[in-house]
Amino acid sequence: MNHAWRPLILIVGLAAVLLTVRMFLVPSDFMAKNGDYKYQWHRVGNEKFWRDEFTVKHKGREFCKQCHEDKIELVADSGHARVQCENCHVMFNPEKKGHPVDLKADFGYLLDIGIDRSRELCKRCHSKLPYRPKEFTSLTKGIKPFNMIDPQEHNPGEECVDCHDVHRTGFK
Amino acid sequence: MDLTRRKLLKMGMLSVCGTMIPLGALEIFKPEALASSLVHPYSQKKRWAFVVDTTKCVGCGMCVKTCKLENEIPFDAEVQRTWIERYVLTKKGDVLIDSPHGDRYGFTKNDPEGHDLKDEDTLKGFFVPKLCNHCEKPSCVQVCPVGATYKTDDGVVLVDRKWCIGCGYCITNCPYFARFFHPVFNTAEKCTFCYHRISKGLKSACVDACAFGVRKIGMLNDPDSEVFKIITTQRTAVLKPEFGNEPHVFYLGLDHIVR
Numbered sequence: 001m002n003h004a005w006r007p008l009i010l011i012v013g014l015a016a017v018l019l020t021v022r023m024f025l026v027p028s029d030f031m032a033k034n035g036d037y038k039y040q041w042h043r044v045g046n047e048k049f050w051r052d053e054f055t056v057k058h059k060g061r062e063f064c065k066q067c068h069e070d071k072i073e074l075v076a077d078s079g080h081a082r083v084q085c086e087n088c089h090v091m092f093n094p095e096k097k098g099h100p101v102d103l104k105a106d107f108g109y110l111l112d113i114g115i116d117r118s119r120e121l122c123k124r125c126h127s128k129l130p131y132r133p134k135e136f137t138s139l140t141k142g143i144k145p146f147n148m149i150d151p152q153e154h155n156p157g158e159e160c161v162d163c164h165d166v167h168r169t170g171f172k
Numbered sequence: 173m174d175l176t177r178r179k180l181l182k183m184g185m186l187s188v189c190g191t192m193i194p195l196g197a198l199e200i201f202k203p204e205a206l207a208s209s210l211v212h213p214y215s216q217k218k219r220w221a222f223v224v225d226t227t228k229c230v231g232c233g234m235c236v237k238t239c240k241l242e243n244e245i246p247f248d249a250e251v252q253r254t255w256i257e258r259y260v261l262t263k264k265g266d267v268l269i270d271s272p273h274g275d276r277y278g279f280t281k282n283d284p285e286g287h288d289l290k291d292e293d294t295l296k297g298f299f300v301p302k303l304c305n306h307c308e309k310p311s312c313v314q315v316c317p318v319g320a321t322y323k324t325d326d327g328v329v330l331v332d333r334k335w336c337i338g339c340g341y342c343i344t345n346c347p348y349f350a351r352f353f354h355p356v357f358n359t360a361e362k363c364t365f366c367y368h369r370i371s372k373g374l375k376s377a378c379v380d381a382c383a384f385g386v387r388k389i390g391m392l393n394d395p396d397s398e399v400f401k402i403i404t405t406q407r408t409a410v411l412k413p414e415f416g417n418e419p420h421v422f423y424l425g426l427d428h429i430v431r
Contacts, residue, residue: 009364030319033322034326039309039323040323040325041319042321045320046332051371052371054367055240056369056374058238058380060380074413084246086238090241092241092276100183120278120280124234124277125230125232126234129261132230136384138383138384138385148183151280
């Protein structure tokens with residue numbers, strides 16, 4: 001055997017080992033979908049993860065309606081008709097959470113529900129900024145002026161909910 | 173053979189003229205090609221698209237909060253799939269751009285970039301919600317060395333968390349800065365248009381959370397979708413068209429100071 005053949009055999013052998021290992025490591029559904037190596041070269045099974053296996057957490061008004069139909073009707077008739085229950089009642093600071101029914105165990109609801117009475121929550125929409133839109137256009141009833149207050153001047157230190165009924169969008 | 177000089181020139185000119193007609197010009201003789209422009213003025217391909225109406229945004233950040241909780245991005249981490257930028261033009265001519273904590277706590281004060289700005293000093297200002305543009309030609313997908321990120325048949329760009337090696341090429345290659353590392357999985361992470369929701373007939377979490385009707389999601393070619401109606405009837409713009417990515421988040425009321 002001459003000196004040129006030996007490395008060649010080595011190279012062919014290595015390539016064979018590499019291809020065999022690759023056959024076991026790369027899943028069968030890893031491919032270029034529609035022949036598109038540029039944008040669709042992927043594990044096709046992963047689409048199922050994002051489509052079906054990832055859980056829906058915000059369930060919307062219909063979920064809350066199972067028990068709180070009265071509140072839903074009240075809000076639907078108010079200026080807050082377009083505001084989801086979950087916008088205000090889903091808590092990111094766990095110290096404020098609390099719901100009389102264990103939603104996670106009984107309903108499979110995964111978020112923390114609670115009541116946030118702080119001014120900070122209302123200020124997100126209602127504190128006065130010169131460049132905030134002056135009109136509120138998403139209500140079916142028509143265009144209304146958007147209520148904004150200067151938090152420095154408008155009863156500082158008080159909680160908004162002491163005077164305002166947020167579900168009815170009126171005074172208590 | 174009675175081939176005269178006159179005949180030769182005549183036939184020669186005719187064949188030269190014949191070869192000059194482009195093949196495309198013959199399209200008009202195909203009845204199906206003619207009919208297609210009359211019956212289907214738009215393509216039937218399913219393609220998700222997003223519309224952001226910046227004129228309505230108040231910067232409350234409910235979309236950012238909802239997105240983080242829906243998509244399991246740790247709330248206190250300084251990364252987000254969607255965020256809102258505030259652009260303020262002062263009377264001095266300065267452009268102030270900020271997005272504190274991605275606006276997950278909302279804009280409550282007139283303090284762009286930490287300046288305590290008086291109301292009378294602001295010339296104009298507005299909020300621009302941003303998210304992944306789900307480009308038709310996503311430059312982030314092209315650079316992935318392992319095939320961990322891809323575009324689905326309906327145009328949504330996703331990341332395979334199991335396959336991602338965390339090299340970060342896609343993060344640096346996105347012209348919209350829409351990608352980041354997930355703090356828990358340490359893989360590339362991005363907006364999915366809430367693929368788990370839109371595939372079930374729900375709206376994306378941020379669209380649901382917006383009380384002002386700023387955000388809209390729908391099929392680009394579905395004549396019943398609000399997205400189709402807006403794009404076909406109103407003046408929309410996309411961010412950074414010069415990159416050639418063909419982004420599919422369309423903006424209403426976009427100003428030239430937005431980048």
